[in-house]
Amino acid sequence: MTQSAQSIWTDIERIRAQAPLIHNITNFVVMNNTANALLALGASPAMVHAPEEVEDFVSISSALVVNIGTLDATFVAGMRLAMRQAKALGKPIVFDPVGVGATNFRNQVSEELLALAAPDVIRGNASEIMALAGLNAQTKGVDSLYGSEAAVDAARRLSALTGGVVVISGATDYIIQGEKTSIISNGHPLMTKVTGMGCTATALTGAFAAVNSDYFQAATHAMAVMGIAGELAVEKKPAPGSLQLNFLDALYELTEAAIADRLQLTYA
Numbered sequence: 109m110t111q112s113a114q115s116i117w118t119d120i121e122r123i124r125a126q127a128p129l130i131h132n133i134t135n136f137v138v139m140n141n142t143a144n145a146l147l148a149l150g151a152s153p154a155m156v157h158a159p160e161e162v163e164d165f166v167s168i169s170s171a172l173v174v175n176i177g178t179l180d181a182t183f184v185a186g187m188r189l190a191m192r193q194a195k196a197l198g199k200p201i202v203f204d205p206v207g208v209g210a211t212n213f214r215n216q217v218s219e220e221l222l223a224l225a226a227p228d229v230i231r232g233n234a235s236e237i238m239a240l241a242g243l244n245a246q247t248k249g250v251d252s253l254y255g256s257e258a259a260v261d262a263a264r265r266l267s268a269l270t271g272g273v274v275v276i277s278g279a280t281d282y283i284i285q286g287e288k289t290s291i292i293s294n295g296h297p298l299m300t301k302v303t304g305m306g307c308t309a310t311a312l313t314g315a316f317a318a319v320n321s322d323y324f325q326a327a328t329h330a331m332a333v334m335g336i337a338g339e340l341a342v343e344k345k346p347a348p349g350s351l352q353l354n355f356l357d358a359l360y361e362l363t364e365a366a367i368a369d370r371l372q373l374t375y376a
């Protein structure tokens with residue numbers, strides 16, 4: 109048993125024991141998927157975005173996940189209030205810049221939110237991380253046009269700017285903070301055929317950040333679990349509908365042995 113597998117398992121046991129309340133302001137597409145993934149992992153999700161109540165909700169939650177996938181002015185108002193409150197209370201903030209680079213609205217809102225309350229973890233695909241770092245990156249709506257390795261320099265600059273962790277997901281996941289880099293090579297290409305697997309990675313990162321205040325470790329653990337659960341699900345049946353269901357079962361049934369057997373984690 110490697111130390112890394114043990115440390116991932118310790119976090120999963122904490123999540124299962126504590127069932128931390130994870131406050132999600134997320135998009136209409138993935139609300140159901142990410143709530144179910146958080147439940148299967150052992151956390152307690154709530155999808156709460158009304159500006160009238162987000163501050164109260166942040167104060168009873170263990171982490172805040174903000175995802176800009178289906179943005180409008182009301183969502184933005186809720187995100188501002190929630191992120192400011194999370195900062196004031198020292199709760200971890202995980203940010204998913206879905207589709208940033210595709211429109212000026214997404215670019216402006218992301219820039220404003222980052223300046224308002226620097227996220228502890230940002231998770232995006234390569235196009236999103238490059239766009240967020242100020243590069244004029246090409247994006248195809250919410251899908252990446254680049255491999256994750258193309259965004260490593262951008263992620264490092266973004267991490268220097270926020271002081272937080274930046275995760276680039278893809279065939280290989282890079283988790284970057286300052287000079288530190290961890291690399292997860294788990295996962296399966298079929299995962300791109302289910303909507304919101306990236307958003308799910310972000311939501312799970314919220315659960316790990318709720319139980320592990322070393323956010324570099326928390327993000328690394330979340331990406332490892334994401335990839336391993338994806339592999340287990342594809343092995344049950346390699347098709348998108350089944351993958352979506354079997355992924356939840358894999359999260360729920362995950363064992364320390366499966367993590368130790370499959371973990372593909374290196375540090376650079």
Ligand SMILES: Nc1ncnc2c1ncn2[C@@H]1O[C@H](COP(=O)(O)OP(=O)(O)OP(=O)(O)O)[C@@H](O)[C@H]1O
Binds near residue numbers: 233280294300309338
């Ligand atoms: N080609 C691939 N090979 C192996 N695993 C992959 C591949 N592409 C994605 N994954 C897995 O899927 C996870 C989600 O990453 P992806 O980069 O596809 O998110 P995304 O583009 O933000 O998705 P979405 O916007 O739909 O939520 C990765 O962390 C990884 O585990």
Ligand SMILES: Cc1ncsc1CCO
Binds near residue numbers: 135137138
């Ligand atoms: C498909 C889609 N469109 C807006 S958000 C979202 C979920 C995947 O990012």
Ligand SMILES: [Mg+2]
Binds near residue numbers: 250
């Ligand atoms: Mg995405």
